[in-house]
Every structure is written in structure tokens, then in C-alpha cells.
Amino acid sequence: MTSTTSPATTGRRSPAPHGAPPTAAPASSKPGGGSSRLHRNEKKWALLFVAAPVLGYLLFVLYPTVFAAYASLTRWNGLGPMQFVGLDNYVALAGDERFRQALFNTFFYMIGIPVGLAISLALAIAMNRKIIGLTAFRTIYYIPVISSIAAVAILWQWAYNGDFGLVNQFLAFFGIDGPNWLADPTWAKPAIILMAVWKGLGYSMLLYLAAIQSVPRSLYEATALDGAGAWRQFRAITLPMVRPVTFFLVVTQVIAGAMIFTEINIMTPTGGPEYSTASAVFYIWKQAFQYRQMGYATAAAIVLGILVLIITLIQFRLNKRNSFAID
Amino acid sequence: MRKSRLIAGIVTALVAAGSVTACSSGGGSGADADTITFMFRGGDAEKAAYQDAIDRFTEETGVKVKVIVTDADQYATKLQAAVAGNKVPDVFYVEQGSLQSYVSSGVLMDITDQVAEQGVDLENVWPYGVDSYRFDGTLQGTPDGQLYALPKDVGPMALGYNKTMLEEAGVELPDPDEPLTREAWLEILKKVTTDTDGDGEVDQWGTGLNVNWTLQSFVWSNGGDWTNEDRTQVTVDTPEFADALQFFADLTTEKVTPNPEQAATLDTYQRFMAGEIAFFPVGPWDVATYNDLEFDYDLMPWPTGATGEPATYIGSLGIGVSNTTAMPDDAVKLATYLSTDETAQQTLVDANIQIPNRIDTAEEWATASDAEPANRQEFLDIVQDYGRAMPAAYTYSPQWYDELFVGIQPVIDGKQKAADYLAEVQPRMQELLDQTNEQAEQAAAAGAAG
Structure with missing residues (x-):
């Protein structure tokens, strides 16, 4: 039974059998002589196809990144000429209380990620059973994912209304006097987390569902023979088997979470009571487009980018240490 | 051999990419010799009223106008992106609070003389509205600065x-x-x-x-x-x-x-x-x-x-003209038309979205017997007296x-x-x-x- 934890060390570098058969492709292209017309033609096309994403990357990713790195070292209003000021923007950022608060809020929102993952895993397991109205349930949970975030944010804004909102009406049903969610500094953040979790549930659920369905039945059968109960099976088989999906979801959701903006801007256009809902991107956007400090905003964006990069690297590290393979 | 193929491939791709971007730049200003672009924002009622006014402008002057409308909350961002991309619309809305940065960045044209040449009687337009877009290099909103935009409206609260x-x-x-x-x-x-x-x-x-x-x-x-x-x-x-x-x-x-x-x-x-x-x-x-x-x-x-x-x-919004427009005369003409032309103003006022910019029209409008609300005059009092x-x-x-x-x-x-x-x-x-x-x-x- 302990085998489920030990593979972390033993099974890591096991020679994978599926890597063994040598690919036959190079051999078949040789006899042609190497310079046939067809071959040349194909190569040209291949290059073109390769060039498209490479150029796209250079043009739309690398160039803007380099440009932003430079812009963060300038005083620039986004319209006129740039003026090089060295690290001034970064120094100012270090003492910028609002930026710190916005960063704090942004990472606070990420509390929603593990919560959302736990719920969606539970849902995925439920959806994996044969229950009546399965397709209907799956659809219901997936609808928020494909809905426009702007529309959803407006709806939730109403739902959170202190007096008439659905949320408080529901709470009143149990005799709870709900707060005025979005106008209360302590409740505004949880309110936004709740919405984000609800919105992302379907997507995580779908991925988990796929992962659960690809777990070999034989594993469950074997453990059942060994007398493992449902909970034990879940902990020993399901959870480790969906690990790659969990990892993928955590990484992508942390990155997406760092960029949370639309719902904040719509639900609390001033950054919330006492700046309690402002996210880092909200702050950056305000600085760039409302306060005409494009250079400063770019510096803030770079800081945010670096923070996310560091977190992601740590995640990869942790994942590597804990990973295992089943053949 | 191999290298030259690679280069050929890259060149081909570059040309292809270049032609794509060339196509997309057609949307910017000065693409067509006889068309000016006008970028603004507003709700449906406003869009319809402005389209009406613009159609009439084209009819009267023969100048074609390409209209770019955005949602209110995206306008500032989109305009700034257009400026950064060197595709400043010929005529566009400018907020009071943005005027200075657009002036000092050389985006807005000084239209003092052109507007005078149009023969517009600025005395007949709310002084608050006009002065909002005057800037003397240090202070904005004073009666003696250079004119950088005309009021789209004045919005007394x-x-x-x-x-x-x-x-x-x-x-x-x-x-x-x-x-x-x-x-x-x-x-x-x-x-x-x-x-x-x-x-x-x-x-x-x-x-x-x-x-x-x-x-x-x-x-x-x-x-x-x-x-x-x-x-x-x-x-x-x-x-x-x-x-x-x-x-x-x-x-x-x-x-x-x-x-x-x-x-x-x-x-x-x-x-x-x-x-x-x-x-x-x-x-x-x-x-x-x-x-x-x-x-x-x-x-x-x-x-x-x-x-x-x-x-x-x-409140107020202005209509400014790009410093880099290829058709400065027509652009200024459009800005003055939308701001001060009697018929154009009537269209907007009839849609109940703003008060008239022209003082004489406004006074008639306020005292109309079927005015609703009855005390519309209060709007004018605010603009004239205490706003x-x-x-x-x-x-x-x-x-x-x-x-x-x-x-x-x-x-x-x-x-x-x-x-x-x-x-x-x-x-x-x-x-x-x-x-x-x-x-x-x-x-x-x-x-x-x-």
C-alpha cells in the first residue's frame, strides 16, 4: 500500500518503453537523393510554416517585451516622447503603498484557486457517475465558462446588492443578515473570489473529468481486491493520477489570477472601498490610461511579471520533486 | 544552399506579413484622399444622432467621413492606442482632463485661427464650453489661451x-x-x-x-x-x-x-x-x-x-483635430459643424441627450412651452451662472x-x-x-x- 508514495523516487527515471522504437521517417526520405524537386518544395513550405509562429513570436511577444522593459526605465505619458530616467520608476514603486495593496489583493484572490480546484474535482467525480440528467448538469456547470466575463460581472454586481441582491435574499432565508458585499472592505474581496470560483468551476471540472476517465480501471479493481474503500481509492489512485491536471490548472490559474481585471473594473470601478478590491492590473491600467504614467505603469507590469515568473518556477520545481510515472 | 533557402523562406514570410500589416493600416487616417475619420463614443441614441449629423455634413460639403464609435469606458484606452500606433483619427473627442497631455504631446492641433476663418460666432457658444479647451501653456480653462478643441456639449448637473x-x-x-x-x-x-x-x-x-x-x-x-x-x-x-x-x-x-x-x-x-x-x-x-x-x-x-x-x-467633452491630419481644413470644418451648426445641434437636442451649444438656440429651447422638465432653464442657469x-x-x-x-x-x-x-x-x-x-x-x- 505504501507503493503509491514511493514511486516518487523510484519510478522517476524508469526507461520508458514507448520511447524505444526508432522512428522510421528519416530513413524513408534518404533514397530520394536529397535534392528532388518535391523535397525542395516541401522544405520551402515547411520553412514558411515554421516562420509564421516564429515571426509572430518576434513581432507580438519579444518586441513588445523588450519595448516594455525599456519603457519601464522612462518617464513617458504614452503619447509624447520618452525620457530615460533609469531605475526611478522602480524606486518609486518600492515605496508605493497603493501598488503594494493592489499586489496583496491580487494574491489574496488566489485563495480561490485551491478552493475552486477542490470543488471542481468533487464535481468531476460526481459527474463521472451514472446519474440522471448528467448532460444537463455538465452543461449547467460549463455555462459560466463560456459566458462573457463582463456580463457575468454585472449580474453578480446585482446579486451582491446589499438590499435586494439574490445572495442576501438567499442568506436571509437562513436568518443571516448578509453584508453589503461590494461596499464593505472586509467582504468585497471574498465576494469577488466567490464569483471567480463559480466562473472557473466548469473549466477545471471538464479537465478533471477527462483525467479521471483516463485512469485505468484495473487500478481501482486491484485496490478493491486489496480491500481499499472509496476514500482510500480516491486518495491513493484518483488524486495522484490527476496530479498533472492539477499542476496544469494551478499554474495557468495563478497566471490568469495575476491578471484579474475585468470583473474588478466592472464591479468596483473605483478600486473598491478603501482600495480593497483593486488588483495589480487594475492599478497598472489606471496609472497607464487615466493618470498618464505609462512608464511607471510599465515598470509595475514588469514587477508583476517577474513575481509571476518566480512563482511559476517554484511550482515547476515542486512538481518535479513530487512527480512520478506509471507505466 | 540550405542557408539561402532559410533566407528565402524568411523573406517570403516577411513580405507576407508586411502585406498583411499594410492592409490593416488602411483603417487609419489619411488612407483615402477624400475621407476623414471621426472617433467618438456614446450610447445608441448618441450614435444615431451623430450619424445623422454627419450624413448631412457629407451632403453639404462632399467630404466623406469614416466613423469609429467605441463604448464610453473603452474610449480613452482606444484613443491612446491609436495615438501610440500613429493612427490618430482626424477628428476625435477629447476630455477636459486629457487636453493638456494631448496638447503637450503634439497630438492636438491648435485650431484658433482655422475656427476663426470658418466664420463661427464663438460668442454664441457657451463661454464655459469654449474656454474649457483653451490652454495657454500653463493654465487651462482661461479665456485667453489658444483653442485646441470645440465643445461637443456642456453637461450641467x-x-x-x-x-x-x-x-x-x-x-x-x-x-x-x-x-x-x-x-x-x-x-x-x-x-x-x-x-x-x-x-x-x-x-x-x-x-x-x-x-x-x-x-x-x-x-x-x-x-x-x-x-x-x-x-x-x-x-x-x-x-x-x-x-x-x-x-x-x-x-x-x-x-x-x-x-x-x-x-x-x-x-x-x-x-x-x-x-x-x-x-x-x-x-x-x-x-x-x-x-x-x-x-x-x-x-x-x-x-x-x-x-x-x-x-x-x-461636465464637458470636446471635439479636437489631429495635428497630423492630411486634411486640416475639412477636419476643422467637421469639428465646428458638430459643435456649432444649427441643424446638427437641433438633431442632438431633439434626441434629448444634451442641451444646445448655441446660446440663442438654448434660450429658445429652455423657454419652450412644452418643455419637460418645465424648469429646463435651470440647466442654462448652471452653465451661465453658478456651474x-x-x-x-x-x-x-x-x-x-x-x-x-x-x-x-x-x-x-x-x-x-x-x-x-x-x-x-x-x-x-x-x-x-x-x-x-x-x-x-x-x-x-x-x-x-x-
């Missing part, structure tokens, strides 16, 4: 009241010319705040104001202001200012407004429209909607503070101004004294205002050098 409700409550209707003192007004508020259906819960209130959009009136009327005259000193820590904010906050503790925390939401707007609130701000753009409500309403002067004079703000620009309308960036409202909620909730809060926030605002002014100077210097 009046105070409205639910006439039906006041009549039912047996309250004397507010006099259109004699403003109430704020104390007398408070008495009325208390009188109309009641439980109408007898279920033990108050369901009708005196008012419900959003601090962001109404505090100005109380402060100014009380003799306070956000800054000194040359906009270098933040003056929110004066007793006049504190007294006004305290009065505003006390409206909630006096329980004449729906709920302590509602000021930050839109609810009071909806409640006013549902007939639950007696007094609520009314802008010209609200008139089309409010005229369809089930109760009668009218406009009145804002209640007064220590100075005894009412006060409120006037002012928003505190941050003429500073380079509004960050210093926004700072006041970030932490104001405890004051509104009655948890902190206004004077204490203002003393606390003033240094932060001052620091930001200093930064803003410094930014303005640097931008002006950089613009002059570039």
Missing part, C-alpha cells in the same frame, strides 16, 4: 425632485429661482422620509447621493474648494470643506438616505426612477429616460451652504483628486469625523498634485523639445 411625491407629502415645491438653504432642505428630506405602506420599514427617502458626483456642490456652496486658484495647493483641509463633507455624511446618519453603504452603488438612481427618492441629480443626458417615468419631476437650484449661493459642476468645472478637469492627471474618494467611506458611514479624515488625506493629495504638476511641466518641456 442639476438637482431634480419628484414633484408627485412632494405634492403628496404636502411639501411646498422648491422655488426655481430662490435656492433653499441646506438646513431647510434637510427639513424637507426628513419630512418625506417615511414608511408609506405601514410595514414598519422605511421605504421612501429624501435623497441618496453618490459622494463622487455630488459632494462638489456642497463644498463649493459652503465656500470651500479642492485647490487654490492656480491649482498648486490642495485645500481640502479647510473648515469650510470639512463642514460641507460633514453635512453630506450626516445625511446618512440622519437616515434621510436609504442605507449607509449605498452611496457607492447605483441603487439610489434606480430607486429615484422607481419613485422612492425625492431629490436626485439630473444631467441633460438623463432627460430622455426621466421623461418616461411614471411621476412628474422638475429641476431646482442646489441647496446652499455658508455662501448662500448654489453651486454645481458642468464650475470639475476639480480635476484642468489638471494634468486626476490621481490627486481620486485619492480623496478612496478612503472616504468611513466618513460617509459616520465612523470618522470629516475634519479628521481630510487632515489625514490632504498631505497625500498634495503630494500627488505636486507630482501631477511636475508631470505636466516635464511633458510640456519634452513636447517643446520633441
Whole structure:
């Protein structure tokens, strides 16, 4: 039974059998002589196809990144000429209380990620059973994912209304006097987390569902023979088997979470009571487009980018240490 | 051999990419020799009215106009992106608060002379509207700067009241010319705040104001202001200012407004429209909607503070011309047409989205016998007499101004004294205002050098 934890060390570098058969492709292209017309033609096309994403990357990713790195070292209003000021923007950022608060809020929102993952895993397991109205349930949970975030944010804004909102009406049903969610500094953040979790549930659920369905039945059968109960099976088989999906979801959701903006801007256009809902991107956007400090905003964006990069690297590290393979 | 293929591949791809970008640049300015682009924002009613006016302009002058419309909240971002991408529209809306940065960055054209050449009688356009877009290099909003845009409209924020409700409550209707003192007004508020259906819960209130959009009136009327005259000193820590904010906050503790925390939401707007609130701000753009409500309403002067004079703000949007337009004459012609042409103005006024820019048209409009609300004249009084620009309308960036409202909620909730809060926030605002002014100077210097 302990085998489920030990593979972390033993099974890591096991020679994978599926890597063994040598690919036959190079051999078949040789006899042609190497310079046939067809071959040349194909190569040209291949290059073109390769060039498209490479150029796209250079043009739309690398160039803007380099440009932003430079812009963060300038005083620039986004319209006129740039003026090089060295690290001034970064120094100012270090003492910028609002930026710190916005960063704090942004990472606070990420509390929603593990919560959302736990719920969606539970849902995925439920959806994996044969229950009546399965397709209907799956659809219901997936609808928020494909809905426009702007529309959803407006709806939730109403739902959170202190007096008439659905949320408080529901709470009143149990005799709870709900707060005025979005106008209360302590409740505004949880309110936004709740919405984000609800919105992302379907997507995580779908991925988990796929992962659960690809777990070999034989594993469950074997453990059942060994007398493992449902909970034990879940902990020993399901959870480790969906690990790659969990990892993928955590990484992508942390990155997406760092960029949370639309719902904040719509639900609390001033950054919330006492700046309690402002996210880092909200702050950056305000600085760039409302306060005409494009250079400063770019510096803030770079800081945010670096923070996310560091977190992601740590995640990869942790994942590597804990990973295992089943053949 | 291999290398040359690689190069050939890259070159081909580059050419392909180049032709794609060349295609997409067709949307920018100056693509067609006889078309000018006009970028603006607005709701459906506004779009329709403007399209009408533009069609007529094309008919009269033969100049084709390509229209780019955005949603209100995306406009600033999109315009800035257009500027950054060197695709400045020939004619576009410019906010009062953005004028300086667009001028110092060389985006806006100085249209003083061209407008004069058009033979436009600027005397017949609200001075506030025109002066909003004058800038002398240091101060904006003064009558003697160079002209960089024409007003699209002026937006006086009046105070409205639910006439039906006041009549039912047996309250004397507010006099259109004699403003109430704020104390007398408070008495009325208390009188109309009641439980109408007898279920033990108050369901009708005196008012419900959003601090962001109404505090100005109380402060100014009380003799306070956000800054000194040359906009270098933040003056929110004066007793006049504190007294006004305290009065505003006390409206909630006096329980004449729906709920302590509602000021930050839109609810009071909806409640006013549902007939639950007696007094609520009314802008010209609200008139089309409010005229369809089930109760009668009218406009009145804002209640007064220590100075005894009412006060409120006037918003405005300008129509500017790009410095790099290929057709400056036609572009200026379009800007003046939309701002001052009689028929064009009539179209917009008929759509009930703004008051006329032309003074003569406006006066006729205000005194029309079928005017709804009856006291439309109040809008004009505000523009002519007692309206002012928003505190941050003429500073380079509004960050210093926004700072006041970030932490104001405890004051509104009655948890902190206004004077204490203002003393606390003033240094932060001052620091930001200093930064803003410094930014303005640097931008002006950089613009002059570039």
C-alpha cells in the first residue's frame, strides 16, 4: 500500500518503453537523393510554416517585451516622447503603498484557486457517475465558462446588492443578515473570489473529468481486491493520477489570477472601498490610461511579471520533486 | 544552399506579413484622399444622432467621413492606442482632463485661427464650453489661451425632485429661482422620509447621493474648494470643506438616505426612477429616460451652504483635430459643424441627450412651452451662472483628486469625523498634485523639445 508514495523516487527515471522504437521517417526520405524537386518544395513550405509562429513570436511577444522593459526605465505619458530616467520608476514603486495593496489583493484572490480546484474535482467525480440528467448538469456547470466575463460581472454586481441582491435574499432565508458585499472592505474581496470560483468551476471540472476517465480501471479493481474503500481509492489512485491536471490548472490559474481585471473594473470601478478590491492590473491600467504614467505603469507590469515568473518556477520545481510515472 | 533557402523562406514570410500589416493600416487616417475619420463614443441614441449629423455634413460639403464609435469606458484606452500606433483619427473627442497631455504631446492641433476663418460666432457658444479647451501653456480653462478643441456639449448637473411625491407629502415645491438653504432642505428630506405602506420599514427617502458626483456642490456652496486658484495647493483641509463633507455624511446618519453603504452603488438612481427618492441629480443626458417615468419631476437650484449661493459642476467633452491630419481644413470644418451648426445641434437636442451649444438656440429651447422638465432653464442657469468645472478637469492627471474618494467611506458611514479624515488625506493629495504638476511641466518641456 505504501507503493503509491514511493514511486516518487523510484519510478522517476524508469526507461520508458514507448520511447524505444526508432522512428522510421528519416530513413524513408534518404533514397530520394536529397535534392528532388518535391523535397525542395516541401522544405520551402515547411520553412514558411515554421516562420509564421516564429515571426509572430518576434513581432507580438519579444518586441513588445523588450519595448516594455525599456519603457519601464522612462518617464513617458504614452503619447509624447520618452525620457530615460533609469531605475526611478522602480524606486518609486518600492515605496508605493497603493501598488503594494493592489499586489496583496491580487494574491489574496488566489485563495480561490485551491478552493475552486477542490470543488471542481468533487464535481468531476460526481459527474463521472451514472446519474440522471448528467448532460444537463455538465452543461449547467460549463455555462459560466463560456459566458462573457463582463456580463457575468454585472449580474453578480446585482446579486451582491446589499438590499435586494439574490445572495442576501438567499442568506436571509437562513436568518443571516448578509453584508453589503461590494461596499464593505472586509467582504468585497471574498465576494469577488466567490464569483471567480463559480466562473472557473466548469473549466477545471471538464479537465478533471477527462483525467479521471483516463485512469485505468484495473487500478481501482486491484485496490478493491486489496480491500481499499472509496476514500482510500480516491486518495491513493484518483488524486495522484490527476496530479498533472492539477499542476496544469494551478499554474495557468495563478497566471490568469495575476491578471484579474475585468470583473474588478466592472464591479468596483473605483478600486473598491478603501482600495480593497483593486488588483495589480487594475492599478497598472489606471496609472497607464487615466493618470498618464505609462512608464511607471510599465515598470509595475514588469514587477508583476517577474513575481509571476518566480512563482511559476517554484511550482515547476515542486512538481518535479513530487512527480512520478506509471507505466 | 540550405542557408539561402532559410533566407528565402524568411523573406517570403516577411513580405507576407508586411502585406498583411499594410492592409490593416488602411483603417487609419489619411488612407483615402477624400475621407476623414471621426472617433467618438456614446450610447445608441448618441450614435444615431451623430450619424445623422454627419450624413448631412457629407451632403453639404462632399467630404466623406469614416466613423469609429467605441463604448464610453473603452474610449480613452482606444484613443491612446491609436495615438501610440500613429493612427490618430482626424477628428476625435477629447476630455477636459486629457487636453493638456494631448496638447503637450503634439497630438492636438491648435485650431484658433482655422475656427476663426470658418466664420463661427464663438460668442454664441457657451463661454464655459469654449474656454474649457483653451490652454495657454500653463493654465487651462482661461479665456485667453489658444483653442485646441470645440465643445461637443456642456453637461450641467442639476438637482431634480419628484414633484408627485412632494405634492403628496404636502411639501411646498422648491422655488426655481430662490435656492433653499441646506438646513431647510434637510427639513424637507426628513419630512418625506417615511414608511408609506405601514410595514414598519422605511421605504421612501429624501435623497441618496453618490459622494463622487455630488459632494462638489456642497463644498463649493459652503465656500470651500479642492485647490487654490492656480491649482498648486490642495485645500481640502479647510473648515469650510470639512463642514460641507460633514453635512453630506450626516445625511446618512440622519437616515434621510436609504442605507449607509449605498452611496457607492447605483441603487439610489434606480430607486429615484422607481419613485422612492425625492431629490436626485439630473444631467441633460438623463432627460430622455426621466421623461418616461411614471411621476412628474422638475429641476431646482442646489441647496446652499455658508455662501448662500448654489453651486454645481458642468461636465464637458470636446471635439479636437489631429495635428497630423492630411486634411486640416475639412477636419476643422467637421469639428465646428458638430459643435456649432444649427441643424446638427437641433438633431442632438431633439434626441434629448444634451442641451444646445448655441446660446440663442438654448434660450429658445429652455423657454419652450412644452418643455419637460418645465424648469429646463435651470440647466442654462448652471452653465451661465453658478456651474464650475470639475476639480480635476484642468489638471494634468486626476490621481490627486481620486485619492480623496478612496478612503472616504468611513466618513460617509459616520465612523470618522470629516475634519479628521481630510487632515489625514490632504498631505497625500498634495503630494500627488505636486507630482501631477511636475508631470505636466516635464511633458510640456519634452513636447517643446520633441
